[in-house]
Amino acid sequence: MQESQISHTPDTVTILPRDVIFDVHGLLSENWCGDDAFRTDFCNALSLSFPRGEKFFVDSVRHFLPQITDSKLHKEALEFVQQEFMHRREHERYNQDLCKARGFNKDDIESIYAARIRQSNALPPLIRLSITVCLEHFTALFANGVMTDARWLEGVDPKMQQLWLWHAVEETEHKAVAYDVFLAVGGKRKMLRTTMRYVLYRFFMNTFRTMRKMQKAEGRSLAPRTYWYRGIRYLFGRGGILRVQKKEYLRFFAEDFHPWEFDNSYLIDTTLQRLSLPV
Numbered sequence: 001m002q003e004s005q006i007s008h009t010p011d012t013v014t015i016l017p018r019d020v021i022f023d024v025h026g027l028l029s030e031n032w033c034g035d036d037a038f039r040t041d042f043c044n045a046l047s048l049s050f051p052r053g054e055k056f057f058v059d060s061v062r063h064f065l066p067q068i069t070d071s072k073l074h075k076e077a078l079e080f081v082q083q084e085f086m087h088r089r090e091h092e093r094y095n096q097d098l099c100k101a102r103g104f105n106k107d108d109i110e111s112i113y114a115a116r117i118r119q120s121n122a123l124p125p126l127i128r129l130s131i132t133v134c135l136e137h138f139t140a141l142f143a144n145g146v147m148t149d150a151r152w153l154e155g156v157d158p159k160m161q162q163l164w165l166w167h168a169v170e171e172t173e174h175k176a177v178a179y180d181v182f183l184a185v186g187g188k189r190k191m192l193r194t195t196m197r198y199v200l201y202r203f204f205m206n207t208f209r210t211m212r213k214m215q216k217a218e219g220r221s222l223a224p225r226t227y228w229y230r231g232i233r234y235l236f237g238r239g240g241i242l243r244v245q246k247k248e249y250l251r252f253f254a255e256d257f258h259p260w261e262f263d264n265s266y267l268i269d270t271t272l273q274r275l276s277l278p279v
Helices: 037-062 071-102 111-121 125-148 158-173 177-184 189-217 225-236 243-253 266-275
Strands: none
Touching: 037 071, 037 111, 037 125, 037 177, 037 189, 037 225, 071 158, 071 177, 111 125, 111 189, 125 158, 125 177, 125 189, 125 243, 125 266, 158 266, 189 243
């Protein structure tokens, strides 16, 4: 039985910040994701968004911490902050190594994300928190895919698999924290539904634009038909790795939605056993 009426993270789930360092710099000069340029660019573009994005998430949640009187949720919010700090650190190291290996100008490659964060930081605090809630829903779905669908990490070096699986575990552990904070401080579900429609568009537009910037920086063709056709089909085609999670995505718009209604907590322990990390 949940003692807290505000936090809905299961009592069986521990939000545990794990201070782990991953050495993947030797893999980043090549198409490390199954020797596939689209898959590699897509994942690299996600990583390039993480340091600024996760700082934004932390800041949006931390702003409301003084208003959180529920001890369970307050503790979870602090653990969320610590986990996101570790994610930010490891992906910043990843991004630095990626740009060095590929010869990218890091500021230029990350400029799309930097501009979006500047725009978002000008918004009222509750709207910033609603953006965090929506993007946390994305990351939770991606994390579930990484842990359950072998296609995400097919043909990926074990060192790189460890990094993405570690991130997936912790995103799953804290997937409801921002949502519970949002509701606890008076946020309305109508705002979340409106924000999600905007965030969905911006998320993929920013990701694909960053992929094009990487192509251009390396002198690759900006629109090879097979690259985009096969890649979009891989993501959104029949049975695509994102399309198969459409039902869980759409549940976000329901009035009674909560991230933990989709209870995939069993994946945490099974994935940690694969990684030999603290449970």
